[in-house]
Amino acid sequence: MTTKQLVDQIWKKKSFLCVGLDVDLNKVPKHILETEDPIFEFNKKIIDATHHLAVAYKPNIAFYEAYGLKGWKSLEKTIQYLNTNHPEVFTIADAKRGDIGNTSSMYAKAFFEDLEFDSVTVAPYMGKDSIEPFLAFEDKHTIMLALTSNQGAFDFQTKMVDGTELYKQVLDTSKDWKNADNLMYVVGATKAEYLADIRSIIPDSFLLVPGVGAQGGNLQDVCKYGINDQIGLLINSSRGIIYASDGLDFDMVAGEKAKELQLQMAEILDAKK
Numbered sequence: 001m002t003t004k005q006l007v008d009q010i011w012k013k014k015s016f017l018c019v020g021l022d023v024d025l026n027k028v029p030k031h032i033l034e035t036e037d038p039i040f041e042f043n044k045k046i047i048d049a050t051h052h053l054a055v056a057y058k059p060n061i062a063f064y065e066a067y068g069l070k071g072w073k074s075l076e077k078t079i080q081y082l083n084t085n086h087p088e089v090f091t092i093a094d095a096k097r098g099d100i101g102n103t104s105s106m107y108a109k110a111f112f113e114d115l116e117f118d119s120v121t122v123a124p125y126m127g128k129d130s131i132e133p134f135l136a137f138e139d140k141h142t143i144m145l146a147l148t149s150n151q152g153a154f155d156f157q158t159k160m161v162d163g164t165e166l167y168k169q170v171l172d173t174s175k176d177w178k179n180a181d182n183l184m185y186v187v188g189a190t191k192a193e194y195l196a197d198i199r200s201i202i203p204d205s206f207l208l209v210p211g212v213g214a215q216g217g218n219l220q221d222v223c224k225y226g227i228n229d230q231i232g233l234l235i236n237s238s239r240g241i242i243y244a245s246d247g248l249d250f251d252m253v254a255g256e257k258a259k260e261l262q263l264q265m266a267e268i269l270d271a272k273k
């Protein structure tokens with residue numbers, strides 16, 4: 001999917017919501033556990049209830065790897081379901097990969113060619129040659145961790161290195177890498193006060209923003225400094241949507257929670273017109 005197609009979807013659906021598919025079998029409703037593939041069944045119901053309100057879906061790969069071969073199969077069925085039934089949505093494999101070049105190539109192949117995700121999250125720590133194999137894929141997107149939503153972000157990311165915070169160096173250095181048009185960044189919603197600085201370095205890039213909902217990040221705060229001319233934001237909520245109810249009505253309630261966020265986004269988009 002191209003960035004233009006993503007932006008068109010944002011305006012069409014009046015939404016820049018990304019629904020996180022982080023399936024924990026200890027949290028799904030009991031009746032789902034009786035089905036043959038509970039992870040896929042849960043995802044399918046969540047997708048069916050939210051696809052008209054969301055422009056992106058983000059399975060975090062940890063939640064699938066934790067269930068071994070079965071989990072990987074459920075992930076494959078989930079991405080196939082999305083690509084077949086909702087090809088207009090942007091898909092994100094939240095895998096936080098990155099290794100020496102030839103190994104990164106295999107990660108890129110796994111998520112872009114085999115599973116056919118539109119994008120994958122990567123960690124910047126191993127540098128340019130660890131990211132370029134992802135960027136080499138045309139019309140696929142690489143989403144690099146910049147300033148994460150957790151408390152541990154202050155351990156390294158905000159530390160001064162040669163007079164500049166490390167996360168700013170990550171942004172400034174990577175923005176000129178080959179095919180950086182297809183490079184997006186992760187910035188936590190809990191770090192909204194950093195967004196003005198971030199936008200001064202990468203005004204045009206898309207940001208994947210997790211941390212709204214369960215982690216307490218605020219949508220309005222993020223939009224105030226994070227939004228750009230092509231919107232440039234994908235706001236993720238996982239637990240706040242998918243586990244809003246653990247009853248028979250879980251999909252309906254997930255739809256209601258997604259709708260609450262989408263309505264706020266529609267208001268913000270209307271004000272941008």
Ligand SMILES: O=c1ccn([C@@H]2O[C@H](COP(=O)(O)O)[C@@H](O)[C@H]2O)c(=O)[nH]1
Nearest residue numbers: 060148149150188210214215237238239
């Ligand atoms: O900085 C980061 C990077 C990734 N995440 C991931 O996003 C979701 C957030 O889930 P919630 O339930 O909405 O809190 C999850 O997959 C994280 O691993 C993040 O939270 N922060």
